[in-house]
Amino acid sequence: MDSGSNTEAPNPNHDPSSPSESDAAPPPSETGIEAIARRVQESLSLSASARHRFWETQPVGQFRDLGDSSLPEGPIEAPTPLSEVRRDPYNLPAPYEWTTCDMDDDHTCTEEFLRWALRPPGHFKSWHIGVRVKVSKKLVAFITGVPARIRVRNEVIRMAEINFLCVHKKLRSKRLAPVMIKEVTRRVHLENIWQAAYTAGVVIPTPIATCRYWHRSLNPKKLIDVGFSRLGARMTMSRTIKLYKLPDSTVTPGFRKMELRDVPAVTRLLRDYLSQFTVAPEFDENDVEHWLLPVENVVDSYLVESPESHEITDFCSFYTLPSSILNNQNYSMLKAAYSYYNVSTKTPLLQLMNDALIVAKQNEYDVFNALDVMQNESFLKELKFGPGDGHLHYYLYNYRIRTELQPSHLGLVLL
């Protein structure tokens, strides 16, 4: 687990009847499973007895199976024949109906980021699922999936990457989430795909890895003004700004923006690099062209082309998620870069990432975020990233991994 945090990783081998349970003695009716679930929750400072009855009905790793080495790795349930997959959408409460969000239509989807995130090669429109009010046609909830090939150890599996589960605040009491998850699962099954990968900020049964976000201030004054970071009582703004100051231009010779002609070289570099991780996407040139070729204010990729041999030796990338800032008179948007895939073979990773910070600063990003996945931990502290309060838990649907993975064994970044 993340070494920078005080929270303890749930220990899969921990005896559920250990004495430490006594403080928070569960009601007599509580079973051992729930006690373990409770411990997992508590260890991550989440709701103490959040029990996940929905997830207990799903083919996902269950808390009760933690540490059970007799269970095989791999699919939890075998695929059912396509003819047995439910044909009709699940029922929604009467005032609502399913709708498919048309990401090709500029009027429906003005958000450049979503057009990128939701239309990779081979995407299915039927996986862009909305719930709207029948009468007003107003969209009140959505969930999306995109297809991906993800390798787990030696198996390459077609999966759905599930993302953007959002429900309007006023409908949160309607418990739409489980039915939306079931509906997207049904539609994924209809494409003969039986596994999925997803991430969440909360613990549900059962994370394959728990990562932490780290943040690197690029515009510390703004971050402090909007409350993203705090200025210590004994720290000056002046010194803080000097601390995070970056050179005006990048330092690595041959560091430049990725172009279309670089796709084959970047694909080779990336495939080779990602092969070392336990869980990682299996990218081909089409994927690289979609996911990594720069799109302004959506995704940026830079590489190092050797000035002598013109070989592509190193690569770094980040995607952009702006967030709205509420209640601040000076700023309305926070421009955040999220570290995506980085490969270093000749340039030290530290120097490569420092150049990534420099170009992000040049392009007026306020903060550069990175998870402690892959080899990121090796540069975070040195490049003045600070630990964030956000954890990101990774999950696989209908695929069991026996023991929780270290973030550094994950080669996967989900948006």
Next chain:
Amino acid sequence: MGDWQELGQAVFIGLTFAFLVAKLISIVVSFRGDQLRITREDDLQGEADASRNGDSGVLEEDAGVSEEEKLLGEESDDDWEGIESTELDEEFSAATTFVAATAADRMAPKVSNDVQLQLYGLYKIATEGPCNAPQPSAMKVTARAKWNAWQKLGVMSPEEAMQKYIMIVTELYPNWADNSNTRNKDEDTAASVSSSSDKARMGPVFSSFVYEEELDNDLTLEAIHVSAREGKTQELLSYIENGVSVNLRDSEGRTPLHWAVDRGHFDSVETLIGKNADINAKDEEGQTPLHYAVVCGREAIAEFLVKHNADINIRDKDDNSPRSLCSSPWPFMHSTKVLQ
């Protein structure tokens, strides 16, 4: 949960149903939690339809939908959130725990078999989904009754079942939640971790810096520096009037003016200058308040300092002057430059 007794008389079904219909007609104002909710007429129609289907549990449910829908129209997009709520699960768990405890308690008032079976069916739906177990033999009266209770609910969703279960328990024992340890504990915890619930979503997580007080910083400040840092102009004035030096240094050589500039408190800067603070005071690194203003991008304050004869060419220990550090095209820095 499994300890349900034999099937009660059919008359209870009649009574329960009659009660629910009576409730349906009389509901114009319904309560949920502490919230008062006005139910509109067309909602009653929806409820009536629901109850004709024998689906008596949805009364409050449908009313809620319409109300929420109405509110939706007035809300902005700021109300979007990612979700992964477990409140319902928690409440349902608490309710089942309460029911189990009540069933085990011989002193507790008994509920009818009919209601018990209803709860049983809802429990099975909530935890196992629709009934697809084979029908038990008619000889096994209890098992058959339980199976019937489960089976007749059809393809009801687990969430709906949980809500109905909670509603029935609440009707039977209006104060059940108060007596439930589990629930009280949940609420306490919920309050203390409310910040984590903001992150309860699938997909992008919003994270910000963990606040860490710098450990290797043994700076000591006097009270007047704190007032300057916080922009408390009146406090500054009273310290100065009580004989505290306007140029008092902190342990790293900063004056109150450095602190006021650093935090951007224009009023305090004005006040300190009015009290003849040393405008070119240097801290340990040789930096003046104008260095701070330039580094921190505080244009109005920098301009004010320059107007009050702050030296734009004064060098710090790294040989940087305010002018050399200034990357912004501030005219008051430029025009002075011309004069040099």
